Amino acid sequence: MKRTSARLADNREIIYFDIEGVDRKSDDPRDLPPVSTAAQMRHDPLLNEWVAMASHRQERTFLPPADRCPLCPSRDGLHTEIPATDYDVVVFENRFPSLSMSATEPGTRVAPGNELVARRAGTGRCEVVCFSSRHDASFATLPPERARLVVEAWADRTAELSAMPGVEQVFCFENRGEEIGVTLSHPHGQIYAYPYIPPRTSTMLDNARHYRADRGRNLFADVLAQERAGERVVAQSAHWTAFVPAAARWPVEVHLYPHRQVPDIPALSDAERDDFVTVYLDILRRFDALYDAPLPYIAAWHQAPVAADRDLAYLHMQLFSIRRAADKLKYLAGSESAMGAFITDVLPEDVAERLRDAR
Structure with missing residues (x-):
């Protein structure tokens, strides 16, 4: 390069x-x-x-x-x-x-x-x-x-x-x-x-801090371990797992986690970066195959803050779409926009199965 x-x-x-x-x-x-x-x-x-x-x-x-x-x-x-x-x-x-x-x-x-x-x-x-x-x-x-x-x-x-x-x-x-x-x-x-530090990061790290104080373990690592053993995994490789989270908020949502806890992208090894590309391109192509058309999405890297809670944070990507059917979008209406209380129309297990079948 x-x-x-x-x-x-x-x-x-x-x-x-x-x-x-x-x-x-x-x-x-x-x-x-x-x-x-x-x-x-x-x-x-x-x-x-x-x-x-x-x-x-x-x-x-x-x-x-x-x-x-x-x-x-x-x-x-x-x-x-x-x-x-x-x-x-x-x-x-x-x-x-x-x-x-x-x-x-x-x-x-x-x-x-x-x-x-x-x-x-x-x-x-x-x-x-x-x-x-x-x-x-x-x-x-x-x-x-x-x-x-x-x-x-x-x-x-x-x-x-x-x-x-x-x-x-x-x-x-x-x-x-x-x-x-x-x-x-x-x-x-x-x-x-x-x-x-943006609100979502602050909330996740506060929860991770309480979890470690209560159980002595990393919250993100435990979430990953449980998801890897469950039915919502979409793709796995030597270094990464992509899964639909159990409490997914969006009609199509996949989280990609490295198997090793790292705070940010620079901390990834060459092998982990290579492997991410393979898994990520696979997931993106499955997204586009769901409705045989380009799927609108947001891809968001959650990295550790620069100088706080880097031992708690766990790098991961959140990939999600607002499309809930071939001709329908998920709008953030009253409950989501005013109260921050999400209501989803699909089960995460069903979404994971559809993504696994998408080619």
Whole structure:
């Protein structure tokens, strides 16, 4: 792998990851305005959660035609976010970031008119990960060596972002499909470097802490052990198991766990990274075979915080879809959206069986 870092016209970083050694000379001729530094965060005192405010994102690019895609390679007449005629995998700073290392501190430490709501600059970093230069590709159609390169990019960015001041957790993810809310159809994912530990991670780690105090064992490891012995396993390999969780919230949901407890992607061995690619591509193809059409999904890496509870955390991927039938979507309606109380229409055991049969 060859890694090349360069700068775009507005000084955002772009990083090329190439399987073969390529001499990258990145020259971005565009005249771009400065990236917004107005992102801020406000603290919800009722839920004890931070909410990012990034009003400048209202102007971001929305579902352009394929011949104007900003994630395709540049060519005559079209200068995109990638100033190269081809690429393997590319990561660059988001032009419309929810969080920015250049975010400016708000004038006051409380929200206007509400002293209960603390606020601060939306410090952090948001990156885009382009999986392929082909607009019509998807992660599921990547050859194994290209998917493996994406894993290397995730590991590289997790390590580098974790070392940045103020970053508390790095989140690698992919949104796929317009039903999910994707605004660019080119195959890509994103990485957020949060200046706080997000609610889901906090909840999982709190539960793991109580479990260890009560039973002396790791909660994630025990969940994995029980699932490996049960009927919801979809695929297994030497280093990974993919299963539908017993209390799955989504119509189609699979968790992928390495058999060895590690805190994050950089901690995976070469053999574990190779094996992940095999299992993950298999699961993605089963997803698309369920309804003989591309399945909208979210793929979310749950990594340990940068500096807290790394002994408790257990790296795993959560992969799920909102499609509950070939022509129906699962909407987060009253119970889910207002109360956070999920109600599912399918049994996890049935979903696991259907995925095992899907080819």
